[in-house]
Amino acid sequence: MNRATRFWRSTVGKKIVMAVSGIIMIGFLILHAAGNLQIFESSAKLNTYSAFLHGPANELLWVVRIVLFVAVIAHIVSAYQLTMLDRAARPVPYAQKKLQAATIGSRTMRVGGVLLALFIVLHILHFTTLTLQPAPMAAGDVYGNAIASFRIWWVTAFYVIAMIALGLHLYHGAWSSARTLGFEQGHSDPFHRPVAVTLAVLIWAGFTIVPVAVFFHWIS
Amino acid sequence: MNLTLRVWRQAGPKAPGRMVEYKAADISPEASFLEMMDVVNETLTLRGDEPIAFDHDCREGICGMCSMMINGVAHGPNRGTATCQLHMRSFEDGALIYIEPWRVRAFPVVKDLCVDRSALDRIVAAGGFITAATGGAQDANSVLVSKADADLAMDAAACIGCGACAAACPNGSASLFTGAKISHLGQLPQGQPERYRRALAMVEQHDAEGFGGCTLHGECQLACPKEISIDTIARMHRDFLVGAATTREERSGSGVG
Ligand code: HEM
Ligand code: FES
Numbered sequence: 001m002n003r004a005t006r007f008w009r010s011t012v013g014k015k016i017v018m019a020v021s022g023i024i025m026i027g028f029l030i031l032h033a034a035g036n037l038q039i040f041e042s043s044a045k046l047n048t049y050s051a052f053l054h055g056p057a058n059e060l061l062w063v064v065r066i067v068l069f070v071a072v073i074a075h076i077v078s079a080y081q082l083t084m085l086d087r088a089a090r091p092v093p094y095a096q097k098k099l100q101a102a103t104i105g106s107r108t109m110r111v112g113g114v115l116l117a118l119f120i121v122l123h124i125l126h127f128t129t130l131t132l133q134p135a136p137m138a139a140g141d142v143y144g145n146a147i148a149s150f151r152i153w154w155v156t157a158f159y160v161i162a163m164i165a166l167g168l169h170l171y172h173g174a175w176s177s178a179r180t181l182g183f184e185q186g187h188s189d190p191f192h193r194p195v196a197v198t199l200a201v202l203i204w205a206g207f208t209i210v211p212v213a214v215f216f217h218w219i220s
Numbered sequence: 221m222n223l224t225l226r227v228w229r230q231a232g233p234k235a236p237g238r239m240v241e242y243k244a245a246d247i248s249p250e251a252s253f254l255e256m257m258d259v260v261n262e263t264l265t266l267r268g269d270e271p272i273a274f275d276h277d278c279r280e281g282i283c284g285m286c287s288m289m290i291n292g293v294a295h296g297p298n299r300g301t302a303t304c305q306l307h308m309r310s311f312e313d314g315a316l317i318y319i320e321p322w323r324v325r326a327f328p329v330v331k332d333l334c335v336d337r338s339a340l341d342r343i344v345a346a347g348g349f350i351t352a353a354t355g356g357a358q359d360a361n362s363v364l365v366s367k368a369d370a371d372l373a374m375d376a377a378a379c380i381g382c383g384a385c386a387a388a389c390p391n392g393s394a395s396l397f398t399g400a401k402i403s404h405l406g407q408l409p410q411g412q413p414e415r416y417r418r419a420l421a422m423v424e425q426h427d428a429e430g431f432g433g434c435t436l437h438g439e440c441q442l443a444c445p446k447e448i449s450i451d452t453i454a455r456m457h458r459d460f461l462v463g464a465a466t467t468r469e470e471r472s473g474s475g476v477g
Pocket of ligand 1: 016022026076120172176181
């Protein structure tokens, strides 16, 4: 069997694929959140940035899109396969089972992950392809589109809920991926995870603030 | 103390099982959990009933045989103790106690609370050894090992192979066991020659036995009677990663010339 097959067939190999693709997505999210926050500066600033991405940086944009697409697919395929293996490993459930260490983050990886997958699809159909227009939207006017959409309560609510799922996913994922890749933290308390908490809170807040600010007219 | 037990009864590997209720009367709070089970079995035997089969051997926390899920927690409520070291004073008088076997596909039930854990032996057989000829006992310090490495290796080597990690894991993964066995040898100079091959082979055997994957919930570390750290899992991942990247297939005749 060749090396790549041996790697991919094992639970540890799939887990490493999951961690690497997750970290790629985290890297993207930091850039994405930073881009979004320009909405607080001015409409011109945000729309110029968008024009830059779609103009001079177009090739780069496509490279990033392809890398992300591969990462998302690899992440979902390994998540699905691991989940099936994990379920099969305990065919008879316990009559009584108490969890002692699992956090809300680790317990919601699967359901939160499915919500994120749904979110990613809807989000692209919403802002990238403009297929779903909760309010009239125009190509090139990112600022106007954001304002029009996030004034609608259920659009904002959906984004806020999805970002809670993202925050929880990162609270576990940013911590566990380091161990998946072989870094031992030497701290026996799994709740001690300052880097993951900081990262999760920053990314969660960076995304959540935009729809919330628009909804409450902090940006007009 | 008077207790109510709900115990999993299953006549054999293929037989259907169910939870059955028993009264445990006049139990001393000083009794160990297994002694309490002995008292219950004595009553059952005198009544002409089949006693509850459960595994045990050393009754001092070193053999890893006593494997029971007690009220949904592997080895019961106390941290860092095996079932045999758990005492009835840890329970309230009148308590209701659920007692179940390890529920993992790779650990089929043999009878009642006894499960077959030979899957763990096969994981060790797949790579938990060194190939260097050991010969007679050497001078203690002829191979130098740093204190830090020796400590980590000893902590991992404390694993008694009870299977509580897989029993407690929501995914039924024996990663803590496999990680402990891989990283106790991987930490020492004697374990270096086959370090990465070992990690590959043991992880592959772990998967072949039907254990699940690790999500790093951390349940295993709290269930472990020897309090082995999930850092051993991180070390297993690292050795596996290096192994997958560098190990070559062995070819017959290679190295012969
Ligand atoms: C697209 C939908 C997604 C699904 C279905 C999904 C699902 C999952 C699941 C089930 C796990 C736990 C796997 C396990 O049992 O170990 C996981 C881990 C992880 N996810 Fe996701 N996820 C998704 C999106 C994301 C996103 C957008 C990010 C990053 C921003 C991300 C980052 C991570 C990280 C870092 C881990 C930890 C990997 C590890 O423990 O080594 N995921 N994901
Ligand atoms: S009987 Fe030996 S560890 Fe409990």
